[in-house]
Amino acid sequence: MSAIPAPSAHLSVEAIRVGYQVAHQMHEIVHNLSFALQRGEIGCLLGQSGCGKTTVLRAIAGFESLIAGRIALGGKELSNATHTTVPEARHVGVVFQDYALFPHLSVADNIGFGLRKLSGAERHARISKLLTLVGLTSQEKKFPHELSGGQQQRVALARALAPQPDLLLLDEPFSNLDVDLRERLATEVRDILKEVGTTAVLVTHDQHEAFAIADQIGVMQNGVIVQWDHAYNLYHRPATRFVADFVGLGVFVPGRIDQHKQDVSIELGSLPLCHGLEVCDPNEQDAQQVDVLLRADDVVHDDSSPLQAEVVRKAFRGAEFLYTLKLPSGQQLLALVPSHHDHALGERIGIRLEADHVVTFPKQD
Template sequence: MTELRIEGLTKSYGPQAPRVLDGLDLTVPAGALAAVLGPSGCGKTTLLRIVAGFLRADAGSVTVAERVLSAPGVHLPPERRRIGTVPQEGALFPHLSVARNVAFGLTGVDRTERRRRTDEMLELVGLSGYGARMPHELSGGQQQRIALARALAPRPALVLLDEPFNALDSALRAGVRADVRTALRLSGATAVLVTHDQQEALSTADVVAVVREGRVAQCDTPEQVYRRPADPWVAGFVGDAVLLPATARAGGTAETALGVVPLAEEAGAGRGTVLLRPEQLELTEQASTSAHGTVTDVRFYGHDAMVTVTVEGLAEPVDIRAAGPVAVKPGERTGIRVNGEAVLHRPAVTDHAVK
């Protein structure tokens, strides 16, 4: 089973330089696609380069399928790690045909097997019959799929994808992501996708690892990371968040400026910060609820709209995601209703959490 296990990974780029990775731990189950998500400078690319063997870690270990690739006194070179890499923008060899690009890593096999495996990989990524073409004859999305086929052809123990969809326009990106995800699942490969795109991570991966300041702040399924974030920083990074000062009460509820809301878990009495998502808030008639506010902005996105409302007792306005046509306009009063459960975090937002 091709499980990736990273333990205590540490890396800095000089004796006096701050740590880019600071004791990072991460386990990716065999056959899973894990997205490593985080802001610029958090250590995502450094992590990928250490796993691939292009960089040496200062401390910690990397193990794939129970095989130690990196540890104190151990550093297998990249060519011995059985890891496939899909870089940004495909990086195909421009002077080689599509078929020869895919077959590039198939060393030590006879011509018949090389041709069979190449055809198999082209079919896997939905480009059967494209073998004779040159890279410049392909679209950006097709080049990325060929890069994946090239990475999968040698049957690697692990596939690393380094922000491979960045160069694609938004209309093409979703389709190529779906194609790549399907191909990885059909191949049974374990894979790690490095990205700073929250939507990409949540919609593509089986597991999402949110990295902050060189450590994994939370690693879980996309749904759990979104609905049950580890702290307010994670909540705000993976999606739009409504954070409200709250007083938790016995019985699993909390009192907020938007009224009493049910909590996902019993938290006991005390103060904290309640997390809600904008889609949990609903615009209503003022007479139907005790929570009211003044609309300050309406942003239309086609499939929905984001309505910003100032509420008495709150220092910051709240965002409400509304489906369909929005009747309210800036300057108008509105009622607000909370739907579903909230997550309570203690302590309240700290300086570290809002960096």
């Protein structure tokens, strides 16, 4: 569910609805969405393409009007159903997906583009400080085409931070970079934002970016936030089946809760039921057929285990393999195994369960 905005929040997004007219009919993209961030917090809207996350970002920036709800920043209302403060008057910085750097300006001039109201000395001092902050002190005279993708991303970040905005919006800023660079830069961007104390909202479809940078993450589905939470809870305590399936690596296996509702039995054995959802209602029948979420790190390779599973797929990930394993029943599991255990397809290996968080959902046909 969407987070309820706190009265003292620095950014407050309250029950907003956003859409556009198609043939005299309103096509609504975002439905009664709410969340809040305190000053200096980094939030993330995480979801698949088309879920509405970029539309929310555009509404916060002032590029989209609201059908209903309100957006406030620093106690000042920026948008409601009848009024939208223009983007340039919001004191909000934006880092775009394609960086949008000026190709004819140097790194220093790109960073200082929004500082024209400052004196020459103040402008120079601010640019120098930001160059140091983003680690580009030796690149100030270069032009964007002379920089790597990661360096261009840092210039875009420095330019957005230069006017000291009240809020920074990041629209999939790492999507043009290779996978290894994305997570490293996301961590660096978090460090930079925390150093300057800037409140920020990131939009991404990549959960690794979200985990690396955000304090709070809102998983979006069909125009709403289905869970606003810390990364740990999204992974180990998903509020819905969609969140469980979208965040992390895992599969659902059939299970049965015993009559005392203290554990759940699956093909691999019994697990203590330390977290459940609707299936844990004591008014329901004694025996419940459920689906149990098993993460790849819940299944441990153990040569001494009598329980065997067949390797049907494998993906090398450097320090580990991601194995897809098939049980005697045909049920498939995922397992992360250290890469020195290099097993062939079709080979049977010993496994055991090591699950600290057991999440169950009503059985789905």
